[in-house]
Amino acid sequence: MLRRWRPRWYSCFVWCSFISPTEEGTAVTEARSAREAAARALFAVREEGAWSAPALRRYAAGLSARDAALATALTGGVLQNRAMCDFYLAHFSSIRLKKVQPRILDLLRLAVYQMVWLDRIPNAAAVNESVALARSLCHADKRTAGYVNGVLRALARSIDHLPQPDCATKAEYYSLRYSHPQWLTELYLEQFGLKQTRLLLEADNAPAPTVLRVNTLRAQMQQVQDELAAQGIRVTPHACIPNCLTVSGTGNIEKLSAFAQGRVTVQDGASQMSVYALDPQSGNRVLDCCAAPGGKSFFIAERMKNTGTVVSCDVYGHKLEKIQAGAERLGLTNIQTELQDASEFRPEWEGKFDRVLCDVPCSGMGIIRKKPEIRYKDEKELRGLPGIQRAILDNACRYVRPGGILVYSTCTLLRRENEEIVDWFAQTHPMFQKTLFSIPVCEQNVEGSVTLLPHIHDTDGFFVAKFRKMAYYEDDPARGNETGGNTGTENRRACIGECL
């Protein structure tokens, strides 16, 4: 029997309020109850591929804070336990789940989650509400409503002796128990082994901390901490990352004066680590080639004390507006946005940047804690990512000046998008050497690359690799060919072999 979890209202609310300030939704019908908001959000995730957090923000807009928190808990709970919900439903349903209307199945899951995982909601309320929602949101006829009622009442009668999973393999069991797709569980087992995989999957279904990074150009950490505490927000300095506060009970962060007036940015610790690895210096010229919505560009610009230039690119024009709005809010004038495909060469940028950050598009499997629906993305659609990542890295490395720094990062944990990419890069670009670096969340120095894990570092799952481009001898004839891209062994022999 699974442990019956108490709803964690408080963490759920934090999760709800984590919504990126730049994510916008279109006008939609506001729900009249927490369960309706949750149901509509689940429909939007499955039918439109929407992110649950902004969908919820839209549907729960007219609800009280308490009901909005319940809607968040229900939506997150179903997404985190969908496979287990289906396992129970399959046991009590007379119809194969594949044959059940998808929206009806969402409503059944919503009820099962309340009945099995939450202990403050009476089973009868969960059943009746789902039947009512089947009528109001799915126009269920008498037969369908009877089916929903029948399945859920049968489950309610067996609530204290529910069936147990009986799986042939660990991958199958973990996949079911933690509701992660089997392909992902298998890859994790291969990469991390049994114990670490279990801890990782568990962490993926746990609430994530909300980290605010203080904009030290505008305020000191203590000042912001006092300001937030005075507003009744639970706030503590981050255990190891400088100028960061871990907060809860914030409500909508965008509405806080500290946020609106640019004293803080919401940024997970992991995301900050690629900037620590990049180590931008005052006066540098930095290229952030996949920059939107801009979190890392902002931190780079702040670390450069608003000097030098950060060229922040994205392939989508509308996303550049988000970077511009964020820079304005934070008072950063050294950010310049450019619409640019990072895999297409800009000759005038060749060798012109002190630092280049490739925070590439990725499968996002490291941020399942914050976006639980990511796990349900179609694996086939993710297979093209390594090709895109290689093309971006292969091109962007050409912009690094000799002696300059190149950082590659992703918010995923899949080896094919991380280690395999940087190993390929190191082999095919001998001008670039993996470099030792230190970051606040790791006690030891990092040798070339690091994978951050939610259950170990209490950050998003993240990967960072750092390279330095070697320089040539002044009198070397090969110097004219210092593109860094596809440099051959001949050129490598001509390198100083040491970083400037």
Ligand SMILES: C[S@@+](CC[C@H](N)C(=O)[O-])C[C@H]1O[C@@H](n2cnc3c(N)ncnc32)[C@H](O)[C@@H]1O
């Ligand atoms: C992981 S996100 C970057 C997050 C960003 N660095 C931050 O910290 O806010 C990847 C970004 O790359 C952009 N992107 C995807 N393909 C790209 C390409 N070929 N060239 C440039 N940007 C691209 C996406 O639009 C997305 O905004």
